[in-house]
Amino acid sequence: MALTYQVNAVGKLDTTSSLNPKQNVSMTSEKVSVLCGEEDEALEYDDDEYDLEAFSDADLSCEDRAPGFSDSVNGVVKPRILLMGLRRSGKSSIQKVVFHKMSPSETLFLESTNKICREDVSSSSFVSFQIWDFPGQIDFFDPTFDYEMIFRGTGALIFVIDSQDDYVEALSRLHLTVTRAYKVNPDISFEVFIHKVDGLSDDHKIEKQRDIHKRTNTDLTDAGLEQIHLSFYLTSIYDHSIFEAFSKVVQKLIPQLPTLENLLNIFISNSGIEKAFLFDVGSKIYIATDSSPVDMQTYELCCDMIDVVIDISCIYGMPNTEAGLPHDKDSMAIIHLNNTTVIYLKEVTKFLAMVCFLRKESFARKGLIDYNFHCFKKAIQEVFDVRVKVQQSRKLLNQRRWSKLTLTSGVCSSTH
Numbered sequence: 001m002a003l004t005y006q007v008n009a010v011g012k013l014d015t016t017s018s019l020n021p022k023q024n025v026s027m028t029s030e031k032v033s034v035l036c037g038e039e040d041e042a043l044e045y046d047d048d049e050y051d052l053e054a055f056s057d058a059d060l061s062c063e064d065r066a067p068g069f070s071d072s073v074n075g076v077v078k079p080r081i082l083l084m085g086l087r088r089s090g091k092s093s094i095q096k097v098v099f100h101k102m103s104p105s106e107t108l109f110l111e112s113t114n115k116i117c118r119e120d121v122s123s124s125s126f127v128s129f130q131i132w133d134f135p136g137q138i139d140f141f142d143p144t145f146d147y148e149m150i151f152r153g154t155g156a157l158i159f160v161i162d163s164q165d166d167y168v169e170a171l172s173r174l175h176l177t178v179t180r181a182y183k184v185n186p187d188i189s190f191e192v193f194i195h196k197v198d199g200l201s202d203d204h205k206i207e208k209q210r211d212i213h214k215r216t217n218t219d220l221t222d223a224g225l226e227q228i229h230l231s232f233y234l235t236s237i238y239d240h241s242i243f244e245a246f247s248k249v250v251q252k253l254i255p256q257l258p259t260l261e262n263l264l265n266i267f268i269s270n271s272g273i274e275k276a277f278l279f280d281v282g283s284k285i286y287i288a289t290d291s292s293p294v295d296m297q298t299y300e301l302c303c304d305m306i307d308v309v310i311d312i313s314c315i316y317g318m319p320n321t322e323a324g325l326p327h328d329k330d331s332m333a334i335i336h337l338n339n340t341t342v343i344y345l346k347e348v349t350k351f352l353a354m355v356c357f358l359r360k361e362s363f364a365r366k367g368l369i370d371y372n373f374h375c376f377k378k379a380i381q382e383v384f385d386v387r388v389k390v391q392q393s394r395k396l397l398n399q400r401r402w403s404k405l406t407l408t409s410g411v412c413s414s415t416h
């Protein structure tokens, strides 16, 4: 099923900021060399030839069971993102809004979390991780809480601070959490969400961020741990800031990020495109963008476009029985804004979509853009292929290790 529609939207987008798509471009794949910038004609090709779906799967489920390490047995070790913070700081709301499409007002009725809630997020081969939502009252000194085991397999630790509340206690908890986690695993990226900023004025937000930043760094320096780096984000579930912040956290866990960025740089510089994002459609997390700066307004427009595409697909699209989605890898959408900007969305896989910003004049060369997009898709498939191969060999290795272990323990028990 291919969805093609055009929406004339009235909106104002500042596209005057100079974007320099050519910076930091380097060839990463042989296939990329086929991207062309001179030709201006539509080229025919068979899009179905490259079936990226074979490498994608969707699994979004909240599990109440106790955390375990079964994934490493399968060879697929998903990076873990921990959501920590004081009670009622907004941890579960963040998870529900970003990954379950819960409307922000519904979070008012969320019950307090009383045990660790683990959730697998695998929207595509690139977006694959686990989120562990911790109850606010977790006690590190409780002997039943094995924090070493938890921090050892963690990729990112998000600490949520309620900015509308007094944050003195939250800061001492943050310090305790970060120092403990760092001692167990210095590779964790520490992310601090200064949350619920929707109730604050712009000046107030900046002031709070500066104050929190200063206090945490002073505490770390006093403890002789100034090498720990914390990243700060101002977030709210009532706007796009939470999606943007989560995008940045997830990007740090994607080892192929530099390759994806290079591919996007090459794609836009050869297609007359000003900005391109690679989105995980389900969560509206962007997993990569070109090297030009991201402004919030552009990101919000992308999110709005994805919402429009999903809504129209749900109403008019035929459900894809295989994945249960109303859109598929051939879906695309074009929105013309009234300031000569065009937003072009094209699905890369069932779960990933590219959203591009370009001027009307550049869009006249749609044939060239589509051809370059086709090459981009091929190059991405190569990156997927490498990843799949690595995972398969890891799986094989682990299976061998396990069968050896079982054999040894079997021999031991029979000799007793």
Ligand SMILES: Nc1nc2c(ncn2[C@@H]2O[C@H](COP(=O)(O)OP(=O)(O)OP(=O)(O)O)[C@@H](O)[C@H]2O)c(=O)[nH]1
Pocket (backbone or CB within 6 Å): 085, 086, 087, 088, 089, 090, 091, 092, 093, 094, 104, 106, 107, 108, 109, 110, 111, 112, 113, 114, 134, 135, 136, 137, 195, 196, 197, 198, 199, 235, 236, 237, 238
């Ligand atoms: N104004 C505002 N309120 C928020 C925001 N995020 C969450 N909340 C509210 O904060 C309250 C607590 O949210 P929860 O998600 O249950 O908090 P929690 O950290 O999971 O709480 P525990 O499970 O007790 O640890 C709810 O009433 C939410 O509606 C936000 O960005 N802005």
